[in-house]
Structure formats: structure tokens, C-alpha cells
Amino acid sequence: MGFKKLMTAAALIAATLSAPAIAGDKIRIATEGAYAPFNMINADGELAGFDVDIAKALCEEMKADCKIVAQDWDGIIPGLKARKYDAIIASLSITPERSRVVSFTDHYYSNSLTFVTGKETSFDPKMVEGKVIGAQRATIAGQYLEDNLGDKATVKLYDTQDNAYIDLASGRLDAILSDKLPAYDWLQSKEGQAFEFRGEKIDIDDKIAIAVRKPDSELKEKFNKALKAIIDNGTYEKINAKYFPFSIY
Amino acid sequence: MSWEWDVIIEHFPRLLQGAILTLELVLFSGFAGLMLAVPLALMRVSSKPWIQALPFAYIFFFRGTPLLIQIFLVYYGSSQFEFIKNSALWPILREPYWCAIITFALHTAAYIAELLRGAIQSIPKGEIEAAKALGMSYPMMLRRIILPRAFGIMMPAYGNEVILMLKGSALASTITLLDLTGMARTIIARTYTPLEIFLAAGVIYLIISALLILLFRFLEKRFNRHQHWPNEKPKDLDPQHIEN
Incomplete structure (x- = not known):
């Protein structure tokens, strides 16, 4: 443990000890x-x-x-x-x-849902026949895909959103259905530059x-x-x- | 804690669907792995160091790294290189199904090759010498003596390896495949009944293991049938049994 870390730890302990006695539960x-x-x-x-x-x-x-x-x-x-x-x-x-x-x-x-796809692709959220669409497993987006597009498109579920982005970038996926807000963040990043939102946002209350x-x-x-x-x-x-x-x- | 039997009954058909994919992965990769293991093991028992080197490095790598890392390298790694994405291999490598089979086959081949090497080296010398004395060529010796004997010797350990692969195949769920584990996790994501669904999936894994154990017991008997005197009469005179 470095000196700086040691001091931080000591400061933390001191702060904990001197915390007001009325501090609530853990x-x-x-x-x-x-x-x-x-x-x-x-x-x-x-x-x-x-x-x-x-x-x-x-x-x-x-x-x-x-x-x-x-x-x-x-x-x-x-x-x-x-x-x-x-x-x-x-x-x-x-x-x-x-x-x-x-x-x-x-x-x-x-939150609302939205499709994310490559800027150059012809992907159309209204025509998903035969397309491969990804989402994170155990999310609203994943369930929306299975329930509404499961019989038309191939749905692939990922353990993390990052793995879905990797496969979108690799071309294994035509699009991702994602929560809009985290996708907004990804589109601002370096990796997200070649991608965009496509279609109306899906308001799912x-x-x-x-x-x-x-x-x-x-x-x-x-x-x-x-x-x-x-x-x-x-x-x-x-x-x-x-x-x-x-x-x- | 409430236990919901309905959830198991309702989702059982989907679990079975997952089990079929699991079986496919294990059987196809097991077969491909065995095919790959034979030349690897034969090279491994060679007396020439430069022939031994390649299988040695291969086995060292695949036994020394976790299967999860191997499957991620093949699936997510392959998509990082433009030259792979532009090559004829991409239609295969873009499918998680083939990525899983390729990875599992490469992985299990390393283990099987080691089992086979051990088995070949433990064939009694006399049998090889007898084959040579009869004037058998090396390919004929392989076909008639070395490989059948080695398979018989390694069969119990090989059964073990197939069952390990059955359980290892659960990692296919990390690359979007809906095998038994992937299906169970997808169902749980909706029902939030992990105990019920994982128990049902566990029971299906047990049943598949039990079937594999039976299959390998049968194969063991078949490959080693010359040792099961007097249930079956040996066609050739075997000095070990004459005294009986």
C-alpha cells in the first residue's frame, strides 16, 4: 500500500469514527x-x-x-x-x-426504446423481416424484441450491452434495440461515431x-x-x- | 419462499429445445475433436522432436487457458480483424453456432490427444511386436492394433472428458446461443424464478450425463470385449485367457 493510499484509508477511518452518532442504518x-x-x-x-x-x-x-x-x-x-x-x-x-x-x-x-444501426445501412424498423437484431438479455428491450418482432426477425440476446455493441460493429447484427439514454451516450463515444438512432422512439411507459x-x-x-x-x-x-x-x- | 411448479411445466418445452442444441454442440464438437486428436496423438508419440513440437504447443495452449477465454477469442476476437471479415471464413465465423463448435472441438481435441497418447504408450509392447512379426505395415498396425487397443484403454477417461464438455458447453450461452443454460437464463430473465428453472435445467443435464455414461459403458465393453472371457469367446487365442 502506497503512502497516499494509506493516508486516504486513515482519513476514511477518521471520518467514519467522527461521523455523527445519529447516522442511520447501513x-x-x-x-x-x-x-x-x-x-x-x-x-x-x-x-x-x-x-x-x-x-x-x-x-x-x-x-x-x-x-x-x-x-x-x-x-x-x-x-x-x-x-x-x-x-x-x-x-x-x-x-x-x-x-x-x-x-x-x-x-x-x-426511458424509451430506440433502434441503433449503422449510418450507412438501409435498416428500416418497419421492415425487419429476416434481419438480425440484438439486445441485452433480461432487459425491456430484449423482451420487446422477443414479444413483438420475434417471429419476423432473428433476436439475439447478449449478457452485456457492450457485447451487443461489439457485434453491431462487427456486422453480425443489423441493428440493436436499446434503451435510448445509454445508447445516446454510446453514440457520443469514439466507437459510436459510425452509428445513429433509426426510426421513431418506442414509448413503452x-x-x-x-x-x-x-x-x-x-x-x-x-x-x-x-x-x-x-x-x-x-x-x-x-x-x-x-x-x-x-x-x- | 414460494415454489412454483407451473413455471417449470410451462417452460419445459423451451428447456428441451435448449437441451437439443446442447446435445448438438457436444456431439458435433466431440466428433470433430476426436478426429483432430488422432493425428495430434500420433505426432505426440513420435520419437522425432520436430514432429512432437507442434502438438505439444497446441495441447499446452488449449489445456492451459480457460474455455471461456477461448470462446471469447474465437467469437469476439475474429470480428475485430478486417481481413477475417473479408475472408471466406466469415460466413462461418459470424455464426455463434459454428464459433462454439470450433472452439469446443479445438479445446476437447487437446485433452483427447493427451488421453490417446497415454493409451497408445500403455499398449503392451508384446502386442506391437507381434504385429510387426506378422509383417504388418504401419498403417495396418494402426488400423488393426494400435488405435482399437488405445480406444479401449482410454474409453473410461474419454467418457469423462465428454461429460466435462457437456458441462463446459454451458459457456455457449455467453455468445448468444440458446443452449440449455442460455435458454434457462432467458426464461429466468422473464420469470425471476432462478431456483425452479435452474433445477429443471440441472435435472436435464443429469439425464443427458446418465445417457452418456450408459453409452460409454457400452462402448467400453465393445472395445474391450476380448477381455470379457468367458461371456464372449475370443476368436483368437489370447495367452492371458488360456489358463482359465
Whole structure:
């Protein structure tokens, strides 16, 4: 351990020890860490992104001692049920299926779906016959593809969004159906330059919220109160502006 | 904790569909792997170092790296090079199905080649000498003595390797294939009943393993039938059995 790291650790311990005694309970929050710009691992190897900033703002508002952990996407709800953590702030959409197994807070942003394809391609979202379209497994986009286009197009499901982008770039996919906001972020990146949104956005009344275990209604109320507070006091707006030039609430 | 039998019943046909793909992957890659393993093993037992070198490096690489990395290298790696995408191989390499079969075949070939090498080296010297004394040529000796005997010797270990590949084939789900594991994960993504669906998938894997074990027990008996005196009369005189 370097001297600098040692000092940081010492400072952290000192901060923890001197924290006010009224500091709330310890809350463990899971996020995925592979869904930029909402949650990702930054250059320093730490979790960062919109979800993580919101989680930190909420914890500060609740004066709670939070620990944010990374968890693979398709195990994220089972992990909550297994008490590996107490809440999920990982751009999780409210769906009837999920509502059967977890409890959702009020939404903290809204999402729509859109097709992403190469700028040069002739891909038309209205004519997908025989096309190969990808999406991330266990997402709204993936389910929308299976339910609405599954009999016309070939649907391929990926473990991470990044792997779907790789296959879009390699030409294995004609298009990706993706959540609009993270795709917006990817299109701004160097790899995304040759690609664009195609067709109307698909409004699926997709609200993103925090998930907690069903019996934890007290924690849910705490989150709701803190969420309202950070929206009212402008913290939310500041975090939003850091990632998107438009409101995503 | 509620246990939902309905979920298993409702999704069982889709799991079976996945199981068929799993079987295809294991059987095709197992067959291709075996074909590749024979020349590798024969080169490996050669007394000349320059013939040994190639299979040695091949086996060292494929046994020394995880299957997951190999499948990612073949699937995502191949798409990174323009010259591969422009080549005649791309129609094959762009399909996850063929990427999985190629990777599994290359992987299992390395293990089978080692098994086969061990088996060839443990054939009693006398049998080879007898074949030579009868004036058999090397190809005839291979066909009649060395390979049949080696297959018999390695059969129990080979059965083991096929079952390991059956379980390794679950990694096909990481390159978008809907094999038994991929199908289970896709169903769970919708139902959130991992225990029920993974249990059902596990039971199907067990059944496939059981069938493979039976198949290999049969093959073992068949290849080593000369040793199962007196159930079957040996056609040739075998000094080991005469005293019985």
C-alpha cells in the first residue's frame, strides 16, 4: 500500500469514527457497473454514473451509511431476494413481472426504446423481416424484441450491452434495440461515431425506480422521501445536467 | 419462499429445445475433436522432436487457458480483424453456432490427444511386436492394433472428458446461443424464478450425463470385449485367457 493510499484509508477511518452518532442504518445498494452512463466502472476502478450519483445523493439526504456494490445484471434481483444487498439502483424499469418479486419506489427517471444501426445501412424498423437484431438479455428491450418482432426477425440476446455493441460493429447484427439514454451516450463515444438512432422512439411507459425487498416498506418510504427532497432542492437537476442536456425525469 | 411448479411445466418445452442444441454442440464438437486428436496423438508419440513440437504447443495452449477465454477469442476476437471479415471464413465465423463448435472441438481435441497418447504408450509392447512379426505395415498396425487397443484403454477417461464438455458447453450461452443454460437464463430473465428453472435445467443435464455414461459403458465393453472371457469367446487365442 502506497503512502497516499494509506493516508486516504486513515482519513476514511477518521471520518467514519467522527461521523455523527445519529447516522442511520447501513444500507447496501447494488448496481451493475456495465451500463454507461448510468452505472459503470470509471478509470479509477470505482463505480460511477447517474445511478451511483443518485444513490449517493439519496444516502446523503437520508444520512445513511451506504455501501454500493457491483452485481452482474441477470443475478441482480435474485441477489436482492437472497439478502446480499438491500436495494437496487441500477436503472431497473418497473415491470409487472418484477413487481411480483420486488417492491419499487417512485420513479427517478423515464426511458424509451430506440433502434441503433449503422449510418450507412438501409435498416428500416418497419421492415425487419429476416434481419438480425440484438439486445441485452433480461432487459425491456430484449423482451420487446422477443414479444413483438420475434417471429419476423432473428433476436439475439447478449449478457452485456457492450457485447451487443461489439457485434453491431462487427456486422453480425443489423441493428440493436436499446434503451435510448445509454445508447445516446454510446453514440457520443469514439466507437459510436459510425452509428445513429433509426426510426421513431418506442414509448413503452418505462419508469425507472429503486427496488427493495417486498417486506421492507420502511426503507421504501425512506427512499421516496429522500427522492422527493433531492428533486425539490435541485440536486437531481444538477446530476441530470452532468449526463444529459435534456431532462430525463 | 414460494415454489412454483407451473413455471417449470410451462417452460419445459423451451428447456428441451435448449437441451437439443446442447446435445448438438457436444456431439458435433466431440466428433470433430476426436478426429483432430488422432493425428495430434500420433505426432505426440513420435520419437522425432520436430514432429512432437507442434502438438505439444497446441495441447499446452488449449489445456492451459480457460474455455471461456477461448470462446471469447474465437467469437469476439475474429470480428475485430478486417481481413477475417473479408475472408471466406466469415460466413462461418459470424455464426455463434459454428464459433462454439470450433472452439469446443479445438479445446476437447487437446485433452483427447493427451488421453490417446497415454493409451497408445500403455499398449503392451508384446502386442506391437507381434504385429510387426506378422509383417504388418504401419498403417495396418494402426488400423488393426494400435488405435482399437488405445480406444479401449482410454474409453473410461474419454467418457469423462465428454461429460466435462457437456458441462463446459454451458459457456455457449455467453455468445448468444440458446443452449440449455442460455435458454434457462432467458426464461429466468422473464420469470425471476432462478431456483425452479435452474433445477429443471440441472435435472436435464443429469439425464443427458446418465445417457452418456450408459453409452460409454457400452462402448467400453465393445472395445474391450476380448477381455470379457468367458461371456464372449475370443476368436483368437489370447495367452492371458488360456489358463482359465
